[in-house]
Amino acid sequence: MSNIIVLGAQWGDEGKGKMVDLFSEKFDIVTRYQGGHNAGHTVYIGAQKYVLKLIPSGILRPGVQAVIANGVVIDPGALLTEIGTLEKAGLPVVEQLKISDRAHVIFPFHRIVEKMSEGRKDRTAIGTTSRGIGPCYEDKIGRRGIRIADLCDREIFRSLFSVLADDKKTIAEAFGIPWDLDVDALRDEYEAFAERIRPMVCDTSLLLAKAMRGGQRVLFEGAQGTMLDIDHGTYPFVTSSSAAAGGACTGAGVPPTRINGVIGISKAYITRVGGGPFPTEDHTAVGEQIRKAGKEFGAVTGRPRRCGWFDGPLLQYTAAVNGFDSLVITKLDVLDELDEIPVCVAYKLDGKVIEGMPATNDMMERIEPVYETLPGWRTPTSGATKLEDLPAAARRYLDFLAEQTGVEVGCVSVGPERNETMIIPGSKLEKLLG
Ligand code: GDP
Ligand code: IMO
Ligand code: MG
Helix, strand or coil: CCCCCECCCCCCCHHHHHHHHHHHCCCCCCCCCCCCCCCEEEEEEEEEEEECCCHHHHHCCCCEEEEECCEEECCCHHHHHHHHHHHHCCCHHHHHEEECCEEEEHHHHHHHHHHHHHHHCCCCCCCCCCCHHHHHHHHHHHHCCHHHHHHHCCHHHHHHHHHHHHHHHHHHHHHCCCCCCCCHHHHHHHHHEEEEEEEEEEEEEHHHHHHHHCCEEEEEECCCCCCHHCCCCCCCCCCCCCCCCHHHHHHHHHCCCCCEEEEEEEEEEEECCCCCCCCCCCCHHHHHHHHHHHCCCCCCCCCCEEEEECCCHHHHHHHHHHCCCCEECHHHHHHCCCEEEEEEEEEEEEEEEEECCCCCHHHHCCCCCEEEEEEEECCCCCCCCCCCHCCHHCCCCCHHHHHHHHCCEEECCCCCCCCCCCEEECCCCHHCCC
């Protein structure tokens, strides 16, 4: 009865949504454990495209329970919009979705104070999604946040809300940020949101514990990626939550002893949205070619994603942090047209090969990647249904990625659709899926 974590091995947008949707066929419950509507998980089912932000991708499978756990930060307006979109597509969301009473609530004033740190002239902007994610987590850790359970209790909500809104107004005034909120109207709006989400709210940690005791299988869906994790990512150019595997336990309230496997999702190359160091970024026309072929534009903000080459040391690092049992390599097809493909096999700093991932932004910026260049295959791969269908050079490329990362490649994705996926027979991943 395997419970698994599926998460991003790079800087996000690795194709988690597609893979979670595919894998969720084998699970009873899919749980999101961190992040908020900064995530954009794209799933294609035939011609129908879904972009899931807060709701776990498992929602698209009839009968699969979707859980938004305590580690997630929820903008109730965004959540209700997302529910509405899925209901319009015919999905019985309210029946399938459960929301943690301990998840924290995002308010519009979180977005206002986000402008304070992002807009300061003497600080480099992170390039956030401007969804109020960071400031909401700040309030959580600062022990002044408002949780879903508080939102659902009118008396508690009113007292917490007025103090929190007052704090934020003070900050806005101190930093000269325009404050155009009608606080009373906002309170009324959130009280109305509470009534609409109340039927889905419960103690999701208890729900998961009971389900697992009863033999149900749970898939934990990460948002963002390990290099955006607050502790293990390229700080400060990270998001404000624990995207790495450890975050699944605290973020969903499940014991580590209940987790049977960790699957890392990685592109066959690498991308990043927003600011921050990116050792293997390609600034040439080839990077542009990958952006075009891979349609590398943010699912949430529409920003062009920065593109670069597969980074072996980075994957070794995220494999170590997460303990990947298996890797899924997505978007192999995006490389189909290239004559040759560089792969970073080591980092040099001040002329010397280094071990591990430097901690400071300054050192990260000074990394010189050491590349090995592999031949391309110049053949379409999207029609492949088994590994043997792939050109020899593509198979060699995948073997090389496994050698460089020290983790098996258990699955290869060659297109956005469910059926454009190969699960490798005999792999650990196949066994974990059961
Ligand atoms: P997520 O945030 O990790 O779920 O990833 P996103 O949905 O933000 O970005 C991944 C994009 O790549 C989406 O548009 C997917 O439809 C698409 N995608 C996923 N796997 C593949 C693949 O193997 N090949 C191609 N060409 N596109 C893919
Ligand atoms: P999914 O789940 C890619 C990035 C932002 C910014 C940094 C901090 O779709 O992979 P935030 O708004 O979270 O405070 O922004 O993190 N970022 C993502 N990049 N994919 C995501 O999610 C991201 N969520 C946040 O661009 O650099
Ligand atoms: Mg995304």
